[in-house]
Amino acid sequence: MEFKYVPSTCPYCGNGCGINLVVKDGQFAGISPWQRNPVNEGKVCIRGNKSFEFVNSPNRLTTPLIKKDGKFVEASWEDAYKEIASAFKAVKGDAIGVVASARNSNEDSFVLKNFAANVLKTANIDYCGRRxxxxxxxxxxxxxxxxxxxxxxxxxxxxxxxxxxxxxxxxxxxxxxxxxxxxxxxxxxxxxxxxxxxxxxxxxxxxxxxxxxxxxxxxxxxxxxxxxxxxxxxxxxxxxxxxxxxxxxxxxxxxxxxxxxxxxxxxxxxxxxxxxxxxxxxxxxxxxxxxxxxxxxxxxxxxxxxxxxxxxxxxxxxxxRGKSNAQGAADVGAVPGENGLAVPAMIDAAAAGRIKALYVVGENIASAGAHVTDALGKLDFLVVQDLFLTETAAKANVVLPSASFAERDGTVTNAERRVQRIRKAIEPVGTSKADWQIICDIAKAMGHEKDFVFKDAEAIFNEIAKAVPAYAGINYAKLEKPEAIQWPAAGGVFGTAFLYADKFSTKDGKAAFAAVEYKAGEAAGAEFPFMVAAQWPMGTLSMNSASIVREWPYPVVAINKEDAHAQGIINGDAVKVSGKAGSVVLAAKVTAEIKQGVVSMPAGFAAAAVKLEKVTEEA
The missing domain is CATH 3.40.228.10 (Dimethylsulfoxide Reductase, domain 2)
Structure with a gap:
C-alpha cells in the first residue's frame, strides 16, 4: 500500500483554500489538512473536504463523443479533432463564440484566449462567471x-x-x-x-x-x-x-x-x-x-x-468570488476583445442566427434557463469540453473529456489575488486531458502547429508572466511555498497583501468617488407580490458529490411562515414560483428567518418579483 500527500488548491469557491490530496495506491482517496496554507490554515468546508467524490464519480466523461443521428457515439481523439477542425474552419470569426470557465486554470484560459484570437480569429470570448x-x-x-x-x-x-x-x-x-x-x-x-x-x-x-x-x-x-x-x-x-x-x-x-x-x-x-x-x-x-x-x-x-x-x-x-479562478480568468485575458461579445450577448446572437458555432470549455451555460437551451439548439455546431455530460454538453455536436484539478498541473488566482498551484496527484480518468492540451491539439488540427507547442503547464505560465504585468516575476518555483504570491508580485520577491498603501492605480494616483444614486428595480405588485433574495445555486461539481447532495438533495424556495400560512403552504410542499421570465417548481422551506414579502431561491432563476402557487396533486 502506497500513500502520498499532494498539496493543491480547492476547486470550488474563490477563497482558494489550500488542501492536501491524499493518494492511496494511485487513487484520490480524500483530503488532509494543509495547516501552513495562510488562506484557510487547514480548515476546509464540506465542498473542499469532499472534492475527491466528483473526481471519482462514475459519471465522469472518459472518451470523446460525437453526435450521429441525434445520439452520441464514442470516438477517437483524432476523429473528434477532425470533426471540430472542419466545422470551425467553415465559420467566419465574428460568427463563432468561445466560452471560458472561472474554474479552469490560468494556463487553460490563457491558451484559450490565444486560440480564439489567433486561430478562430474572433473577439467573442468571455468566461461565464463574468456575467x-x-x-x-x-x-x-x-x-x-x-x-x-x-x-x-x-x-x-x-x-x-x-x-x-x-x-x-x-x-x-x-x-x-x-x-x-x-x-x-x-x-x-x-x-x-x-x-x-x-x-x-x-x-x-x-x-x-x-x-x-x-x-x-x-x-x-x-x-x-x-x-x-x-x-x-x-x-x-x-x-x-x-x-x-x-x-x-x-x-x-x-x-x-x-x-x-x-x-x-x-x-x-x-x-x-x-x-x-x-x-x-x-x-x-x-x-x-x-x-x-x-x-x-x-x-x-x-x-x-x-x-x-x-x-x-x-x-x-x-x-x-463564487468560483476558484474568477480573478485569474480575467487576469489572463479570457474576456471580450475589441467589439467582442460577452456571454449573454453571444447567447442572444446565437438565438438570432448571427453566432453559428460555439466552443464551451468547462461551463454549463444551459443551466441558466430555457432561453439558453433554445439558443444552443439554433447553432450549426457546438463543442463542449467538460468533466460531465451536462445539460450544455447534451446539446453538443462533439463532447471532449477534461481532466480534473487532481489530474493536472497549473495555477489559479483566488479572490485576494493569491496565485497558487494545483498539482497533478493521479492519472486522468479514461483518455481525458488537461483543457490546455486539448485546445493545443485542436489548434494543430487546424494548421497552427508552431504557435501552440507547450512542453507543460509551467511553460504556459512563463508566457503568462511575460504577458500580464501583475504576474511579472512569478514562476512555479516561487509558488512552491504555501504562502504563494499575491499580485502585484514586486518582481516575484514578495506579494502585495493589500493594495494602494502609497497611491491608487488611477491615472492621477487618486481614488475616484462616484455620484451613485439608488435606482429602484422591479417592484412587487398585485400580480407578483413577493420580492426575490437569491440563494447560491449548486453547480456541476456539487451535483456530482454524493455527500453534498445528501445535505442539499434538491433546490428550495424559502418562504416566511406568515406568508406561507396565508398561501396555504406547509414545509415541503411543491410550489410553483412564477415571474415575468417564466416559472419553476420548487420545494417549500417555511421559515421565520426571512422577512415577510420576500422569498429566497437559487440565483439561476432570473426574477426580481414573483408569485407563489401551491402545486396540488390534481394539477
Whole structure:
C-alpha cells in the first residue's frame, strides 16, 4: 500500500483554500489538512473536504463523443479533432463564440484566449462567471484603478467593524466567514444587510433586514449619516481622492428616514450602523461578485473612501468570488476583445442566427434557463469540453473529456489575488486531458502547429508572466511555498497583501468617488407580490458529490411562515414560483428567518418579483 500527500488548491469557491490530496495506491482517496496554507490554515468546508467524490464519480466523461443521428457515439481523439477542425474552419470569426470557465486554470484560459484570437480569429470570448462579476470588477477598477479585491482575507480578523452587503460568507465562502467570526471574537462590530436571517446575519450586532435590491440605498444612507455627523475622514479625502463633492451631493437625500421607506427597515438602524462604522479604524466591507452590481460596488467604494478605509490592513472592499479562478480568468485575458461579445450577448446572437458555432470549455451555460437551451439548439455546431455530460454538453455536436484539478498541473488566482498551484496527484480518468492540451491539439488540427507547442503547464505560465504585468516575476518555483504570491508580485520577491498603501492605480494616483444614486428595480405588485433574495445555486461539481447532495438533495424556495400560512403552504410542499421570465417548481422551506414579502431561491432563476402557487396533486 502506497500513500502520498499532494498539496493543491480547492476547486470550488474563490477563497482558494489550500488542501492536501491524499493518494492511496494511485487513487484520490480524500483530503488532509494543509495547516501552513495562510488562506484557510487547514480548515476546509464540506465542498473542499469532499472534492475527491466528483473526481471519482462514475459519471465522469472518459472518451470523446460525437453526435450521429441525434445520439452520441464514442470516438477517437483524432476523429473528434477532425470533426471540430472542419466545422470551425467553415465559420467566419465574428460568427463563432468561445466560452471560458472561472474554474479552469490560468494556463487553460490563457491558451484559450490565444486560440480564439489567433486561430478562430474572433473577439467573442468571455468566461461565464463574468456575467455576475463584470459590473463589480469594473466598479473597483473605476474607483481604485484595479478590478480586484483590495485586501487579504486574513485582514478581516483585524477589522474593528465589518459591513456585509450582498453576501452570505458563512454559507457561500465559509473560510472567509471564519475570519468574520474571529473578528467578532476579537471585539469587532458586525453589520449585515440582508432580507434573510442567514448564518452570517445571526453573527451581526446590527442586522438590517432590507428588501432585496436596496443595498445601494442602505450604503448611501450610511454614507449620508456619516457626512451629516461630520465624521468623514477629511484629510484622507483631500489628499487621496477626487470628486467627493459629486458623491456627497448624490447621497444628500438618502436620510435614514428616506432609506427606511425604500428598504423596509427602521431608520434607527442606518444611524446606528453609521456611528459604528465611522468610529472603527480599520473597517472593512464584504460583498459578493454575484450580488455586487456596479452601483453597489461604487457605493461601497465611496463608503471606504469617506472613512479612509483603503490602503491599509483590515480595511478595503473585499469582493468574494463564487468560483476558484474568477480573478485569474480575467487576469489572463479570457474576456471580450475589441467589439467582442460577452456571454449573454453571444447567447442572444446565437438565438438570432448571427453566432453559428460555439466552443464551451468547462461551463454549463444551459443551466441558466430555457432561453439558453433554445439558443444552443439554433447553432450549426457546438463543442463542449467538460468533466460531465451536462445539460450544455447534451446539446453538443462533439463532447471532449477534461481532466480534473487532481489530474493536472497549473495555477489559479483566488479572490485576494493569491496565485497558487494545483498539482497533478493521479492519472486522468479514461483518455481525458488537461483543457490546455486539448485546445493545443485542436489548434494543430487546424494548421497552427508552431504557435501552440507547450512542453507543460509551467511553460504556459512563463508566457503568462511575460504577458500580464501583475504576474511579472512569478514562476512555479516561487509558488512552491504555501504562502504563494499575491499580485502585484514586486518582481516575484514578495506579494502585495493589500493594495494602494502609497497611491491608487488611477491615472492621477487618486481614488475616484462616484455620484451613485439608488435606482429602484422591479417592484412587487398585485400580480407578483413577493420580492426575490437569491440563494447560491449548486453547480456541476456539487451535483456530482454524493455527500453534498445528501445535505442539499434538491433546490428550495424559502418562504416566511406568515406568508406561507396565508398561501396555504406547509414545509415541503411543491410550489410553483412564477415571474415575468417564466416559472419553476420548487420545494417549500417555511421559515421565520426571512422577512415577510420576500422569498429566497437559487440565483439561476432570473426574477426580481414573483408569485407563489401551491402545486396540488390534481394539477
Amino acid at each position: 455576475c462579476n463584470a459590473d463589480a470588477v469594473k466598479g473597483l477598477a473605476d474607483a481604485f484603478g484595479a478590478g480586484a479585491t483590495t485586501n487579504s482575507l486574513a485582514d478581516l480578523e483585524t477589522a474593528q467593524a465589518i459591513l456585509v452587503v450582498g453576501s452570505n460568507p458563512l454559507e457561500e465562502n465559509p473560510l472567509a466567514g471564519r475570519r468574520i467570526i474571529i473578528a467578532k471574537q476579537k471585539g469587532a462590530k458586525i453589520i449585515v444587510a440582508d432580507a434573510r436571517k442567514t448564518p452570517t446575519a445571526r453573527l451581526a450586532d446590527i442586522h438590517i433586514a432590507c428588501n432585496p435590491g436596496t443595498g445601494v440605498a442602505v450604503v448611501n444612507g450610511i454614507i449620508s449619516a456619516i457626512i451629516k455627523a461630520g465624521k468623514e475622514n477629511k484629510d484622507f479625502i483631500a489628499k487621496k481622492t477626487s470628486n467627493f463633492d459629486k458623491a456627497k451631493a448624490a447621497v444628500a437625500s438618502s436620510t435614514p428616514e428616506a432609506v427606511a421607506k425604500i428598504a423596509g427597515i427602521d431608520a434607527a438602524l442606518i444611524t446606528q450602523a453609521a456611528e459604528i462604522f465611522a468610529a472603527a479604524q480599520p473597517a472593512a466591507v464584504v460583498t459578493s461578485a454575484g450580488a455586487g452590481s456596479g452601483d453597489l460596488i461604487r457605493a461601497l467604494a465611496n463608503l471606504q473612501l469617506v472613512t479612509g478605509n483603503v490602503g491599509k490592513a483590515g480595511a478595503g472592499v473585499n469582493l468574494l
